Amino acid sequence: MRTLVSIVAMLVLLVACGSGEGTLTVYSGRSEELIGPLLDRFTAETGIEVEVRYGSSADLALVIDQEADRSPADVFISQSPGAVGFLAERDRLEPVDPSVLDMVDPQFHNTDGLWVGLSGRARVLVYNTELVDPAELPSSIFDLTDARYEGKVALAPANGSFQDFVTAMRELEGDDATLGWLEAMADNNSPEYANNSAIVEAVGRGEVPMGLVNHYYNFRAMAEDPSLASQNYYFPPGDVGGLVVVTAAGVVAGTDQADLARQFLEYMLSEPAQTFLTEETFEYPLAIGAQPREGLPPLADVGSLTYDFDRLGGGLERTKELIDASGLEGP
């Protein structure tokens, strides 16, 4: 009986919550931990209600594609260029207002203006300070195929951020060089892990000396347990190993809240929001003039910035083929 009452109560609640005029519906591939407080602030400052569905970027992109013109979503926030690229290719995104695009450097938005970057994630080599002498660290990601790194560099070939990085390497160095590097990494018995967190944990406890991951995982692990013996190594500027991958947002095609969507994206690139992103999540702010938090090397000193992110969205299938062909277990 009590269950019945709660069902009825829930249904009433649902009807009562039906989206009103000033409500923006967001599908977010960024988890609540990383963006929830920011959305609350946006509502507090603008009075615009935001309803959020959290999920993995890939799953939400699949759902938006399937929902087509019936999608309840107005804005899609993606953890990686791959998922917004998927929707851009399938005409599921509307151009972002030019005033918003101008808030970031042109390299951080889609050339057709279909999505805009919100924050940046640098690829790094995380290493265990007790197992690795800094002098042994490579000067380029291509050094990692050397015999002295055999079995020492953890990879996450099934993970989206690794695939984005491989796609970037293809665009910058060509398919042959990329396949050669992947094969050499496989031949070098590079241990494979499910994702970035698993690698950072494994490096922290000394299971493997080094691993290729996004920069912020180690900052977060250290915030929980500063005794960890892991540290980030940034590849020298210009090396594709230090690629900066963007998290991005786009406006879902067919939205009836285009104006609210513009205000929302504007807010996400405003100074307080960008400061929140870098302070709370250790990522790089992308708005022109925003400063990265203490402890992060300046964006200009990190890896490869000259890369056109648009290409990261497409061509993932070829990336998968190369990774498959290389003998790495995965994607």
Add this chain to the structure above:
Amino acid sequence: MRRPRLVKAVAAVVGAGFLFPLAYLVYGTLTSVKSPWDIIAGPETLGPLGRSLTIAVTSGLGAAVVGTALAWLVARTDLPGRNVWRLAAALPLVIPSFVGAAALRAAFGPGALIEFIPRPQGFIGAWIALVALSYPYVYLPAVARFAAIPRSLEEAARLLGDSPRRVFWRVTLPQARGAIAAGTMLVVLYALSDFGAVSLMRYDTLTRAIFSSRLFSPSIAITLGLVLAVVALLAAGSERVLLQDSVAAGAVQPSSLLPLGRWRPWATGAVAAVAGVSLLTPIFVFAVWWLRGPLSGRQDLSTLWESVTELAEPAAGSAVAGSVAALAAVAVTLPVAYAAVRAPGPIISRIPTVVSSVFALPGLVVALALVFFAVRAPDLLFALYQTFPLLVLAYVLHFGAQSMRATAAAIETVNTSISEAAGTLGASPWRRFMTVELPLMRPGLLAGGGLVLLSVLKELPATLLLSPIGFETLATRIWNAAEDGFLAKVGGASLALIALSGLLTWLLVLRPGALRSQLED
């Protein structure tokens, strides 16, 4: 034997509902840009397919042994502390496989909490994780069955001179065969559908191939989904041929407990070892993740209390979703099980196979199938999209196999002669069902509802994609925190999930059963 036609009609309608995910996969495969045959015959399919079959069969066997042994020890012997084990043995089922596997990997191996045991990975790692987290599928129905075996049967065998061991193999075990087989098949299907454990242990199965290709090559993902569904149909269908049961049941009597004698310490040790791997290790790891910040003085102790209070709302969401879905699943699948057991026919007997196959699909596929059909529905039905009723429908479709199998096993134990006797005394079929058969099936129905409840508590993809916007469960909290490596929050929410499931399992599944047997004493 005349049964109301209505039951068969309802069973057929329910069965048609369970065809939706299959229909979505068939449509997607036929309309895909790549030739399905090229994908199916390719090496990227055959390797993962073989590994999926291997892990499914071996996990089923492992869970059958562990689940049956635990159920028998708890229900039929003087195992010390059996009332605690009775509840504790059910709980590993609620641990989502991706955190359970992560906890096992964090617990063992060099640099981990317990260094002398190698870190689980690959096939062995995936197998240990899947057996440890899924044996309750066998345990719950088996313990209900063992408790319901009439004492008179075993006593008769003993009077005829059988040793206790012989009584077990000749009388006790065959009586529980239906329940054990039903549970084992659930484990097989669950292992086929699992993504969390196999991906963390790096064992490359079909589900891994589906997940890694879903975005950049949807045609491969959907064809592999269909392959998985066909495997599940074959597996579930084969069982129908293998299973011919004759079991007895009477009013539940206080079972006579077999004294373990000198085996008592060994049995206790074995039970403790299973609990150690499947429940205590994850709990310990979660506690370390949750507490290490505050205890080392880096975080204020008050943050602990905060981390508990912010779980109240998702815990309520979990409890409501789990209980409603459990009730709905039992109600929806009871006619299917009843018709299949009591009025088998060429179509009716195949409905359970269809219902079972959906359980072997990854939750993401079931969720996307519902999105696919909802978006193509008329406005009136589309209004239900991303509302609570649709979410419950997704749970029932995905987990209906669990309540159906436990229910069917329970129906098989009800001797039709009792009901027929009531019939000769003039009771209508409905009255006979309500007053004679339903009470006898009750332990099995509770076990089936309990399985669905525990599955919903850890469910992720449908909850994330189909729930009313803003609806949270403990499982979605755990996922949100785990996505970005916030282990303290993963630990706290996982402990809350285990505590909540313990409470709900006791309140809704175990206590009603216990009360009933007390009343009848």
